Amino acid sequence: MQQQDQILPRIGFIGAGRVAKGLAWGMAQGGQRVGAAASRSPASAEQLAARIAGCRAAANAQDVVDRSDLVFVTVPDDAIAAVAASLKWREGVAVIHCSGATEVAVLEPAARAGAQIGGFHPLQLFADAEVALAGLPGCTIAIEAEAPLLSQLEQLARALRCRTLRLPPGCRARYHVAAHYAAGFVITLLNQAVELWQSFGIEREDTIRALLPLLRGTAASVERSGLAQGLAGTYSRGDIGTVEKHLAELARVGPDALHLYCELALRSIPLGLERGGYDEHRAEAMRVLLRRALKP
Ligand SMILES: NC(=O)c1ccc[n+]([C@@H]2O[C@H](COP(=O)([O-])OP(=O)(O)OC[C@H]3O[C@@H](n4cnc5c(N)ncnc54)[C@H](OP(=O)(O)O)[C@@H]3O)[C@@H](O)[C@H]2O)c1
Known part of the structure; x- marks a missing residue:
């Protein structure tokens, strides 16, 4: 286990809502190392962390960035840019959002500081966190990232027992429109x-x-x-x-x-x-x- 912990990236979540909880719990069940979560209200981060051994509710979002290798920014779409711009990023960390329609370029402030950026959009409707956890296996996750983050995210999707779809840059609004026809x-x-x-x-x-x-x-x-x-x-x-x-x-x-x-x-x-x-x-x-x- 110790050896595995050294290899697996440390995963953190900023914004502990429906998608964050579903992904975090699913990733932990799939053997991934979810270590920290922060949210606007501490109670949300504590709820997420409570179901994962070794995961803690962090004092703030910067604490999640500092303690993680992969940081999922799972706040509402309109808050992603501001959250990403407000934090201090570093080389070697990756920051990922889960929005279908928002371009990955919204994470550019992190990229300028040397972080990798990506998108990880589960194609499913999540009315609440339990629905999210139950609904993930078998669904498709649309991934947008460059190597080496791309293969890391594909591996995470496999841990969630999801299929993957690679999205090229610049197509997210059109991609998201199409999803409405099935939802x-x-x-x-x-x-x-x-x-x-x-x-x-x-x-x-x-x-x-x-x-x-x-x-x-x-x-x-x-x-x-x-x-x-x-x-x-x-x-x-x-x-x-x-x-x-x-x-x-x-x-x-x-x-x-x-x-x-x-x-x-x-x-x-x-x-x-x-x-x-x-x-x-x-x-x-x-x-x-x-x-x-x-x-x-
Ligand atoms: N729901 C779906 O069906 C679905 C499906 C695929 C993708 N997505 C995407 O997943 C992302 C999250 O959506 P969601 O449905 O999980 O939303 P949600 O349930 O509303 O959760 C968002 C969480 O972010 C927290 N938050 C809001 N502003 C914040 C800030 N400035 N800093 C830190 N935390 C903040 C919220 O506050 P509290 O701490 O007060 O709880 C809440 O816990 C979005 O990009 C969405 O497009 C959603």
Whole structure:
């Protein structure tokens, strides 16, 4: 164990919220050496440290930097730059943030002092620390760093039993946009369904209960068969009569609902074609109907 401690980097956390706790506890369970945590409120750092043997709540953030080889700045996105700029960094230390949308360059003050900088973004929704710990295994962590930090972070992701994805510099905002299509925007779309069913008297909770198995089935279908072959419904088959019924009904509901439907439907057609559900002639007939419905 002593020999292992000499090899393993000392990991510290600044900002002991949901992600920090989930990562720190998971890393410690995976045999990594999490040694220090500081937060705005001492209680948060103490909660993080309490579940890890050999980890202490540090007096302040600088204490974490001074005691660690890898420092995770796990504060809210808007605070990362100020926290990084307020600390004294040194050569040989690495500082990493966990934000999806924030460029790694925000850690530049640390780089100027000789530190390595990186990004380590778990692609998962963490409502609380326990959810974070349970949700990490199997999820993907998007890593942005140069060697040798890159391989250290990939090793940490493996200790958490996560997959990894390498992000090139400068793409984080676009990367983060894409993640919304598998997370928050799915909820937005479910809300659209709720509104439609509410208009004929079905309660929100009943709609959610009815649609969740469909959502799980859709995820399972994509996992099993991929996007095109996993597609089901009207735009997998090219049912033009059904498209006409949908458009006529949504015209009665209102322009917003109609617009959203048409945009999504137009983007479904290439997948239906790839699936082999219909030919280009039928695809064009559907596009014409949808574009006509989109015109003001
Ligand atoms: N939650 C998610 O689903 C998720 C997923 C992937 C990535 N992320 C990223 O992970 C990072 C942390 O997010 P989170 O969800 O863990 O946020 P969070 O639960 O709000 O935790 C942030 C922590 O930072 C502390 N803090 C705030 N300002 C600070 C400062 N100036 N100095 C020191 N500590 C400070 C907070 O204060 P207290 O000490 O008062 O508690 C809190 O414990 C963000 O970059 C976020 O984008 C989040």
